[in-house]
Amino acid sequence: MPYKLGDRTLQLDVAWVDDAGIARPANWLRLSTERDRELLGITWVADVSNNYDQRFYWSASKPKQLNDEPVLDEDGKDTGEVQTGLKTLWKAKQSEIAGTLIAPSDWRVIKAKETGTNMPSAWKTYRAAVRTACNTRQTEIDACSDVAALKELLFGSATIQQQKTDEDGKGVTETVTLQRQKTDEDGKGVVDSDGKAVLEDYTEEQPVMETVTNPKLATAWPDPIS
Numbered sequence: 001m002p003y004k005l006g007d008r009t010l011q012l013d014v015a016w017v018d019d020a021g022i023a024r025p026a027n028w029l030r031l032s033t034e035r036d037r038e039l040l041g042i043t044w045v046a047d048v049s050n051n052y053d054q055r056f057y058w059s060a061s062k063p064k065q066l067n068d069e070p071v072l073d074e075d076g077k078d079t080g081e082v083q084t085g086l087k088t089l090w091k092a093k094q095s096e097i098a099g100t101l102i103a104p105s106d107w108r109v110i111k112a113k114e115t116g117t118n119m120p121s122a123w124k125t126y127r128a129a130v131r132t133a134c135n136t137r138q139t140e141i142d143a144c145s146d147v148a149a150l151k152e153l154l155f156g157s158a159t160i161q162q163q164k165t166d167e168d169g170k171g172v173t174e175t176v177t178l179q180r181q182k183t184d185e186d187g188k189g190v191v192d193s194d195g196k197a198v199l200e201d202y203t204e205e206q207p208v209m210e211t212v213t214n215p216k217l218a219t220a221w222p223d224p225i226s
Contacts, residue, residue: 021181
């Protein structure tokens with residue numbers, strides 16, 4: 001799903017020159033606002049490919065059912081059956097994962113009961129932490145408002161980039177030196193004897209970005225005991 005400027009395709013993280021001859025840095029598209037792109041005539045072209053996550057979507061534009069819903073007959077009456085949604089399926093998956101994490105230490109519980117000894121506290125803590133994480137993750141799944149949020153919760157990137165903020169919560173910016181084509185008194189682009197654009201430096205305020213932990217991810221499972 002690329003950005004388009006006229007007949008040109010603009011790739012992310014690649015420097016480019018706009019129609020006014022201004023050289024734009026490689027991170028311009030990522031840092032720009034919708035209004036910034038609109039002013040330059042940049043549009044977003046929807047991807048018509050069939051690449052989509054089949055765990056969450058029936059097609060590239062059709063998400064699967066999020067919540068459990070009653071099955072209706074041809075007259076619209078409730079049949080008493082329920083069509084399972086993604087939330088129920090993925091909550092069940094969390095229980096399954098929790099079971100696989102706890103199962104290897106089940107023998108410790110059996111041994112402690114059979115021999116009348118205490119299971120090491122570290123293992124008790126770990127098993128309890130797995131159950132807590134499972135319950136929390138299931139609650140987070142229930143809180144998802146749409147399929148995109150559910151997918152991000154379970155499979156989003158570990159980190160994201162966002163603009164830094166100061167103590168007052170305002171976005172931090174920095175002055176960046178860029179280049180653009182010089183213009184003459186008539187506003188026409190200046191070129192050299194070889195017909196190449198003559199560039200000049202200019203400054204522009206841009207957001208200062210930082211990499212942070214993705215706040216939309218599900219609670220992590222506890223680290224295993226070595």
